[in-house]
Amino acid sequence: MADLSDRAFPLLEVRDVTKTFPGVTALSHVNFTLNPGEIHAVVGENGAGKSTLMMILSGVYQPDSGEILLDGQPVRIMNPSHAQSLGITTVYQELSLVPGISVAENVFLNRAPTGPLGLIDWQTLQEATRRLLESLGMDVDPSALVKDLLPSQQQMVEIAKAFSLHVRVVLLDEPTSSLSRDEVDRLFTLLRALRQRGIGIVIITHRVAEVFDLADRITVLRDGRVVGTWRAVETNPDHLVVSMVGREVKEAGHRTGLKLESVVMEARKISTPGLSEVSFTLHPGEILGVAGLGGSGRNELGRVLFGLQRLTGGELRMDGQPLKLTGPLDAIKRGIGYIPPDRKTSGLFMRMAIRDNIVAGSLGAISRWGLVRNELGDRLSEHYRTQLSIRSRSIFQPVSTLSGGTQQKVVVARWLAKRPRVLIVDDPTIGIDTGAKAEIHQLLADLSARGTAIVLISSELLELFTLSHRIMVLRGGRVVGQLTPVEFSDERVMVLAAGGSATGTQGMVYEHD
Amino acid sequence: MTEPGNEHKTFMPGAGTWLGRILRVREFLITLVIILSGVVMRLVTPYFLTASNFLAILIGLVPSGLIVIGETMVLVGGGLDLSVGAVMALSGTLAGLFMLSGLGIALSVLLALIIGGLIGLLNGLLITKIHVNALIATLGTMTIARGVALVLTEGFTVTNLPGAFSYVGQGSLLGMPPMVWLMILVIIVADIAMRHTTFCREIYYVGGNERAALLSGIPVDRVKMSTYVISGLLSASAGIMLASRLMAGTPTAGNGMELSAIAAAVIGGASLVGGEGTILGAALGTFFLAIISNASIILGISIYWQGVVTGIILVLTVAADMFIRQRSSPR
Ligand SMILES: Nc1ncnc2c1ncn2[C@@H]1O[C@H](COP(=O)(O)OP(=O)(O)OP(=O)(O)O)[C@@H](O)[C@H]1O
Ligand SMILES: [Mg+2]
Numbered sequence: 014m015a016d017l018s019d020r021a022f023p024l025l026e027v028r029d030v031t032k033t034f035p036g037v038t039a040l041s042h043v044n045f046t047l048n049p050g051e052i053h054a055v056v057g058e059n060g061a062g063k064s065t066l067m068m069i070l071s072g073v074y075q076p077d078s079g080e081i082l083l084d085g086q087p088v089r090i091m092n093p094s095h096a097q098s099l100g101i102t103t104v105y106q107e108l109s110l111v112p113g114i115s116v117a118e119n120v121f122l123n124r125a126p127t128g129p130l131g132l133i134d135w136q137t138l139q140e141a142t143r144r145l146l147e148s149l150g151m152d153v154d155p156s157a158l159v160k161d162l163l164p165s166q167q168q169m170v171e172i173a174k175a176f177s178l179h180v181r182v183v184l185l186d187e188p189t190s191s192l193s194r195d196e197v198d199r200l201f202t203l204l205r206a207l208r209q210r211g212i213g214i215v216i217i218t219h220r221v222a223e224v225f226d227l228a229d230r231i232t233v234l235r236d237g238r239v240v241g242t243w244r245a246v247e248t249n250p251d252h253l254v255v256s257m258v259g260r261e262v263k264e265a266g267h268r269t270g271l272k273l274e275s276v277v278m279e280a281r282k283i284s285t286p287g288l289s290e291v292s293f294t295l296h297p298g299e300i301l302g303v304a305g306l307g308g309s310g311r312n313e314l315g316r317v318l319f320g321l322q323r324l325t326g327g328e329l330r331m332d333g334q335p336l337k338l339t340g341p342l343d344a345i346k347r348g349i350g351y352i353p354p355d356r357k358t359s360g361l362f363m364r365m366a367i368r369d370n371i372v373a374g375s376l377g378a379i380s381r382w383g384l385v386r387n388e389l390g391d392r393l394s395e396h397y398r399t400q401l402s403i404r405s406r407s408i409f410q411p412v413s414t415l416s417g418g419t420q421q422k423v424v425v426a427r428w429l430a431k432r433p434r435v436l437i438v439d440d441p442t443i444g445i446d447t448g449a450k451a452e453i454h455q456l457l458a459d460l461s462a463r464g465t466a467i468v469l470i471s472s473e474l475l476e477l478f479t480l481s482h483r484i485m486v487l488r489g490g491r492v493v494g495q496l497t498p499v500e501f502s503d504e505r506v507m508v509l510a511a512g513g514s515a516t517g518t519q520g521m522v523y524e525h526d
Numbered sequence: 527m528t529e530p531g532n533e534h535k536t537f538m539p540g541a542g543t544w545l546g547r548i549l550r551v552r553e554f555l556i557t558l559v560i561i562l563s564g565v566v567m568r569l570v571t572p573y574f575l576t577a578s579n580f581l582a583i584l585i586g587l588v589p590s591g592l593i594v595i596g597e598t599m600v601l602v603g604g605g606l607d608l609s610v611g612a613v614m615a616l617s618g619t620l621a622g623l624f625m626l627s628g629l630g631i632a633l634s635v636l637l638a639l640i641i642g643g644l645i646g647l648l649n650g651l652l653i654t655k656i657h658v659n660a661l662i663a664t665l666g667t668m669t670i671a672r673g674v675a676l677v678l679t680e681g682f683t684v685t686n687l688p689g690a691f692s693y694v695g696q697g698s699l700l701g702m703p704p705m706v707w708l709m710i711l712v713i714i715v716a717d718i719a720m721r722h723t724t725f726c727r728e729i730y731y732v733g734g735n736e737r738a739a740l741l742s743g744i745p746v747d748r749v750k751m752s753t754y755v756i757s758g759l760l761s762a763s764a765g766i767m768l769a770s771r772l773m774a775g776t777p778t779a780g781n782g783m784e785l786s787a788i789a790a791a792v793i794g795g796a797s798l799v800g801g802e803g804t805i806l807g808a809a810l811g812t813f814f815l816a817i818i819s820n821a822s823i824i825l826g827i828s829i830y831w832q833g834v835v836t837g838i839i840l841v842l843t844v845a846a847d848m849f850i851r852q853r854s855s856p857r
Contacts, residue, residue: 364801
């Protein structure tokens with residue numbers, strides 16, 4: 014391989030590529046280049062075409078027209094394994110791990126080292142995996158089963174899998190959305206090291222701060238078209254957001270006045286594995302923010318309030334009466350709603366239409382005499398499709414054909430449609446673009462203004478600050494502080510959450526852009 | 527509020543997609559194939575397209591036509607019921623034995639139905655409460671039900687049933703035995719229910735994504751349990767009607783019926799991963815399989831070939847469906 018041709022052509026080039034799906038132009042005359050040793054960020058709203066671009070580069074889709082050049086030579090990337098053999102490797106937005114087998118086998122899936130007789134050489138496999146994981150700074154046991162790992166560890170394995178191959182180009186589609194801050198840092202260190210080695214990296218993210226942290230160049234997609242490509246040093250976050258959304262995104266003053274006369278829900282020293290003696294009161298129309306690092310018990314709090322996890326001590330009360338939740342059904346009957354953090358697996362009916370997904374929680378409300386009245390369901394879904402700008406052809410489009418962030422919106426819509434008295438939301442805007450994030454915030458604020466009490470669990474401080482009437486900080490399963498709006502500051506929360514010092518702030522994102 | 531300004535609302539169903547859409551409606555596809563087979567058979571033999579042959583097909587269809595309804599509901603809910611054929615045999619023989627022991631016809635039939643429902647309930651409890659895999663649970667109850675039927679009769683057919691019992695299976699109401707009308711009625715009611723009732727829509731959600739259904743407030747366990755109970759009840763009624771037609775309770779009846787019911791449901795658009803399928807489709811699938819077997823008999827094709835043909839049809843329909851889906855929408 015002569016390096017004479019250096020700079021003559023980019024490592025990877027996309028020329029005038031168009032890709033349509035029935036009724037949608039996902040990419041329209043897209044041009045894009047990736048140089049060796051470059052980190053190139055692709056940003057844009059939900060449904061802008063980012064994942065589609067990645068999937069064309071990784072051989073999942075074929076472009077309708079246009080061409081792809083590798084080292085200046087036109088190539089047709091036939092399928093994902095062909096892409097791999099060309100040195101283009103992908104870390105998927107959805108995990109593509111096999112849950113029931115070990116980490117090592119997942120990492121070396123179908124490339125496991127074999128001994129004589131073609132049997133898998135387990136020793137070498139374990140050892141190679143251990144070395145790889147160590148070199149990536151990952152603390153995961155190669156023999157552990159993937160299904161026993163935390164979601165963030167699974168993500169790391171997914172990434173390790175990509176790096177076990179001979180790579181020239183790495184494609185990452187929203188790799189950071191389920192990672193803690195520490196893990197994000199480690200991943201970024203890793204990516205920078207790869208850049209040093211001359212590998213080209215394409216990364217999709219919705220976090221503007223990350224883009225500027227990492228990328229050399231930034232390409233903005235909107236409605237399947239390239240708005241522009243800039244060098245990171247030539248642009249700034251505000252400019253970037255405007256070019257993504259096509260307008261300025263304003264977010265301020267969601268908080269409404271509160272009448273603290275009545276109490277909807279009260280927790281008295283509730284405990285459960287991961288949570289001990291947590292107490293709080295919740296008033297109608299109040300948004301109670303819950304902050305905490307990964308493992309602080311913030312997820313457990315959401316689960317226990319929805320009956321997904323049993324109380325081992327303490328008491329929950331609703332409307333002054335003791336509340337013993339036997340499960341989610343019971344919770345829903347009492348007017349409690351829950352938007353889970355893992356919306357892809359616990360929230361979506363993939364093969365069903367947007368309409369059916371939205372009304373899933375409201376079947377009773379749109380039925381009469383045991384019959385579903387479709388016109389009501391259609392109207393309800395149409396309303397939320399507009400309100401949340403759910404980018405789609407119609408409410409009858411199957412959810413499986415929506416972009417990742419758009420799918421998230423559908424789950425959020427289901428719960429907004431149900432209008433519970435108490436709504437627990439766990440990281441409602443992960444993977445959702447800046448513009449839509451502001452819309453979801455507005456909707457949550459509207460809901461609370463109409464009397465719904467909201468427990469807002471979030472890893473994003475800015476989100477907590479814009480919405481909460483009060484923030485409760487958790488550490489090690491205990492409440493370590495309650496802050497009122499005048500006290501809201503990154504530093505205060507981080508100090509409480511991390512226990513005395515603002516270092517080691519894993520699991521929290523504080524993005525101000 | 528934001529306007530959905532740049533939304534792609536202008537979805538124009540071009541000719542290609544229009545055809546694609548019709549073809550994707552499985553019921554339409556099967557009806558087409560059924561008509562086609564009818565035409566072919568008409569050209570080959572004069573015996574096929576006659577009123578009496580048609581009636582014979584319908585009468586033969588009753589047990590499987592009822593059973594496939596319950597099986598489809600179970601499949602839509604993401605489950606599987608292997609016990610249908612055995613439950614049919616057990617309830618047919620039990621109804622007969624009850625009658626011989628002097629219980630009245632009505633009471634015997636009722637008891638046999640209840641037992642079918644109870645076996646369904648047992649399936650449902652094993653699957654939802656004890657989390658036994660559906661295949662294993664219903665394989666177990668299938669073996670037990672069949673075993674009990676054989677033990678009670680020592681393998682012999684139960685005969686000498688009271689004459690009045692033959693009315694449903696052999697009598698005539700507007701030119702057809704009442705059981706044929708009953709089957710048609712149940713199919714229509716079940717199909718409409720699956721499309722429009724709140725309860726049945728919930729089955730689709732449970733089959734689509736059980737966890738999401740639970741978190742959305744759908745009583746997952748109750749829904750699943752109900753599908754098995756309904757399947758048990760329908761299998762039992764199939765057994766009773768078969769007994770009425772044959773005037774005998776046959777402990778070996780319905781052998782292999784579970785597999786043909788699943789095949790018919792899948793031909794009709796149901797999916798083994800759940801969340802998909804219609805009663806009309808499944809009924810048409812059953813009808814189609816019945817036509818094929820009837821045609822083979824008329825044409826003098828060996829009974830052994832029928833299994834081969836059925837298998838080929840099953841694989842072909844599913845493959846054709848996957849092909850059409852892939853062509854009309856990627857992935
Ligand atoms: N298989 C498909 N069938 C039909 N339409 C599709 C399919 N896949 C994607 N689309 C459509 O193509 C458009 C672009 O989707 P894509 O997934 O590339 O968006 P994205 O930029 O990755 O968004 P997100 O930030 O939400 O992940 C969307 O309108 C989406 O609905
Ligand atoms: Mg995407």
